[in-house]
Amino acid sequence: MTLFTDTFLIALLAGVVAAGVPLLLAGLGEQLSEKAGVLNVGIEGMMLGGAYLGFYVAWASESTGLGFLAGALGGMTVAALMVLFCVRLGLNQIVIGIALTLGAEGATALLHHVQFSRLYPRLPEVATWRIPGLAEIPIVGPALFDREPVVYLALGLVPAFVWLYRRTHLGLAIQAAGDKPAALDSAGESVLAIRALSVLGCGALVGLGGAFMSIAAAGVFVPFMTHGNGFIGIVLAMLARGRPLWVLLGAALFGACLSAATALQVAGVDIPTDVVQMLPFAAVMAVLLIAGRNAKLPAALGAAYVRGER
Amino acid sequence: MSETTSDIGDGRAAPAFARREIWGVLAMSLGPVLAAFVLSGLILLLMQVNPFSYYGYVFGRGLFSPTGVQATLTRMGPLLLLAASLIVAFRAGIWNLGGDAQFLVGAVFAAAWTPLMVAHVPVWGALLAGMAVSAGFGALWGLVPAFLRAYQGLNEIITTLMMNFLGLSLASVLVKLVFLDPATTVPQTRTLPVEDRLPTLGGTTISSGLLIGLVAVLAVHFVMTRTAFGLRLRVVGANAGAAVHAGLAVPALTVAVFAISAGFAGLSGGVAILGQYGNVRADWNPAYAMSVVPLVFLARFNGFAAIGFVALFSILSIGSESAARRMGVPNYFTLVTVAILLIVLGLAEYWGARRRQKAGV
Numbered sequence: 012m013t014l015f016t017d018t019f020l021i022a023l024l025a026g027v028v029a030a031g032v033p034l035l036l037a038g039l040g041e042q043l044s045e046k047a048g049v050l051n052v053g054i055e056g057m058m059l060g061g062a063y064l065g066f067y068v069a070w071a072s073e074s075t076g077l078g079f080l081a082g083a084l085g086g087m088t089v090a091a092l093m094v095l096f097c098v099r100l101g102l103n104q105i106v107i108g109i110a111l112t113l114g115a116e117g118a119t120a121l122l123h124h125v126q127f128s129r130l131y132p133r134l135p136e137v138a139t140w141r142i143p144g145l146a147e148i149p150i151v152g153p154a155l156f157d158r159e160p161v162v163y164l165a166l167g168l169v170p171a172f173v174w175l176y177r178r179t180h181l182g183l184a185i186q187a188a189g190d191k192p193a194a195l196d197s198a199g200e201s202v203l204a205i206r207a208l209s210v211l212g213c214g215a216l217v218g219l220g221g222a223f224m225s226i227a228a229a230g231v232f233v234p235f236m237t238h239g240n241g242f243i244g245i246v247l248a249m250l251a252r253g254r255p256l257w258v259l260l261g262a263a264l265f266g267a268c269l270s271a272a273t274a275l276q277v278a279g280v281d282i283p284t285d286v287v288q289m290l291p292f293a294a295v296m297a298v299l300l301i302a303g304r305n306a307k308l309p310a311a312l313g314a315a316y317v318r319g320e321r
Numbered sequence: 322m323s324e325t326t327s328d329i330g331d332g333r334a335a336p337a338f339a340r341r342e343i344w345g346v347l348a349m350s351l352g353p354v355l356a357a358f359v360l361s362g363l364i365l366l367l368m369q370v371n372p373f374s375y376y377g378y379v380f381g382r383g384l385f386s387p388t389g390v391q392a393t394l395t396r397m398g399p400l401l402l403l404a405a406s407l408i409v410a411f412r413a414g415i416w417n418l419g420g421d422a423q424f425l426v427g428a429v430f431a432a433a434w435t436p437l438m439v440a441h442v443p444v445w446g447a448l449l450a451g452m453a454v455s456a457g458f459g460a461l462w463g464l465v466p467a468f469l470r471a472y473q474g475l476n477e478i479i480t481t482l483m484m485n486f487l488g489l490s491l492a493s494v495l496v497k498l499v500f501l502d503p504a505t506t507v508p509q510t511r512t513l514p515v516e517d518r519l520p521t522l523g524g525t526t527i528s529s530g531l532l533i534g535l536v537a538v539l540a541v542h543f544v545m546t547r548t549a550f551g552l553r554l555r556v557v558g559a560n561a562g563a564a565v566h567a568g569l570a571v572p573a574l575t576v577a578v579f580a581i582s583a584g585f586a587g588l589s590g591g592v593a594i595l596g597q598y599g600n601v602r603a604d605w606n607p608a609y610a611m612s613v614v615p616l617v618f619l620a621r622f623n624g625f626a627a628i629g630f631v632a633l634f635s636i637l638s639i640g641s642e643s644a645a646r647r648m649g650v651p652n653y654f655t656l657v658t659v660a661i662l663l664i665v666l667g668l669a670e671y672w673g674a675r676r677r678q679k680a681g682v
Contacts, residue, residue, distance in 0.1 A: 050478075052478075096664065096667060096668075100667075100668070100671050101671070102667040102668075102670070102671060103618075103667065105416065106615070106618045106663055106667060107663070107664065107667060109611075109614055109618075110615065110660045110663035110664050110667075113615065113656045113657075113659055113660040113663075114656065114657055114660030114661065114664075116653065117653040117655070117657035117658075117660060118657055120651060120653035120656075121364075121368070121651060121653055121654060121657065124653075125368060239486065242482050242485075242486075243486070245478070245479065245482065246479050246482055246483055249476060249478075249479040250479070283493070283494055283497050285490040285491075285493045285494045285497070286490070286494055288486075288490050289486075289491065289494070292483050292484075292487040292490075293487060295483060296465065296480070296484070296487065299473075299475060299480070300465070300468075308476060
């Protein structure tokens with residue numbers, strides 16, 4: 012088989028990372044928000060906000076570091092609207108989530124039209140951090156250990172979140188805000204503050220994922236470029252049942268299939284990419300049909316918290 | 322959802338109260354619409370476009386030009402069927418967000434079989450069979466999330482979203498590999514000849530899909546508000562626990578809701594193909610269902626209001642498509658308008674609830 016050359020395998024594995032990192036960040040963000048009781052359907056919009064603002068700042072300042080920071084900020088900007096409408100005012104989370112997704116899709120496409128429709132600037136490749144020693148491993152090394160800093164950050168967030176949820180007071184408060192907000196309130200913590208913090212954190216993570224897509228993976232901003240990645244993030248968070256490690260596994264699985272689709276095309280294998288793209292979803296649906304039991308969702312997910320209400 | 326609970330009991334309200342209610346509903350719906358137009362007008366000003374001439378042009382093209390209004394009314398047909406699909410599901414408390422895949426699966430199977438059938442049976446028979454096929458396959462696609470929700474308690478938001486991705490890929494695989502028209506090089510299904518499509522309405526180019534859509538929305542509205550079956554569904558939606566205690570077969574009702582909802586979505590795809598497009602091209606996805614979700618929310622799950630909002634959306638989308646070419650405002654602008662509309666509507670509802678609370682009602 013000429014297909015499995017070293018370069019092909021490196022490209023495939025590197026593609027898994029490139030496709031998986033935005034999914035991982037989106038899934039971790041959605042998980043954080045859901046744990047606190049906010050079903051965040053707007054993450055597709057937050058991702059686009061991050062992708063646009065990140066790209067714009069990286070282009071204007073010629074600094075990718077600032078770009079990633081701005082990406083997180085862009086996601087938080089959209090998330091701040093979610094906090095205002097869903098946490099503070101208690102409006103329906105699904106309606107506002109869809110509104111924010113539509114609004115961010117339209118707004119970023121319009122901004123792109125106004126600013127870049129004539130220029131189509133492309134960013135230079137992002138500098139990578141080479142981890143000495145590990146990067147020397149054949150195939151795995153160049154694909155995994157010679158990457159953009161955001162990749163390491165995203166991977167490092169997984170154990171950080173495990174620690175946060177299992178070992179810290181804040182993690183307990185976040186989960187209480189989703190399971191029994193009234194108990195958290197009577198323990199003297201502010202439900203609204205915890206939820207607001209979680210949604211903003213979700214926005215920052217998801218925005219960073221979007222910025223990774225525009226700055227590192229693509230090098231350009233294209234309208235609607237997140238292409239359902241946010242929705243896959245929702246799926247990952249729900250499948251993971253509250254475990255950050257499972258989000259990582261899911262992101263790797265979905266990222267592998269997304270990247271295999273392009274890699275096979277490049278290698279000239281004549282399978283429609285749609286078939287490969289169906290695989291992760293088909294696999295997950297099959298598992299659910301055979302072994303599906305109640306998805307353990309937080310009890311107060313999707314419900315606004317109003318003080319003093321039953 | 323507070324709407325679903327509050328209108329369970331108002332089926333037989335006193336006429337005077339009902340009239341005040343209608344005015345209240347109108348004010349609550351039209352106020353946000355006006356506010357949203359003002360806000361999106363401000364955005365147009367920022368883009369250095371005169372909002373009056375933009376909206377003048379959009380409504381001129383979408384509503385007041387003969388070709389425009391016919392295109393608008395034709396587009397309304399599939400959108401109304403999707404509205405019917407979503408009203409059934411949302412009123413029963415089921416978040417069917419997989420309408421796009423159900424639409425496409427219905428469209429692909431109708432497009433594959435109707436041109437073949439047309440050669441052997443009378444046209445009306447082939448068209449009816451094509452619509453039945455689209456509704457049937459749409460419903461079939463909705464059954465997986467239905468069973469997972471009904472018997473394994475899996476959240477339908479996640480499963481319908483996943484079936485969406487799966488369905489979009491499946492539709493293009495079917496078009497590229499199975500139902501390919503051997504006569505063309507472009508990947509698309511066989512084309513239904515124009516004279517064999519759904520009849521147009523008296524001398525115009527408006528597809529009779531419009532009538533099918535109107536009938537579906539009104540039928541759904543009637544069933545959900547005036548029949549025992551509709552009441553059962555609304556009870557399940559308002560409080561599934563109470564429904565179990567009242568002796569309702571909640572799992573069976575859940576499956577029924579999914580079948581009806583996904584069936585309408587599939588039929589919508591069939592009507593779009595049989596009435597308007599004639600074939601399905603590879604990777605075609607108009608994403609109508611995701612656009613109709615906010616409209617149904619704006620209409621507060623009311624069939625009559627849904628017709629109004631679908632009409633407004635069709636005018637805006639047809640008008641903004643030509644405005645994109647003429648005035649340099651991309652048609653993404655409609656997305657921004659709809660988003661602002663949703664948020665303003667949410668705020669109006671919030672303030673309304675606050676006012677009622679203060680008045681002590």
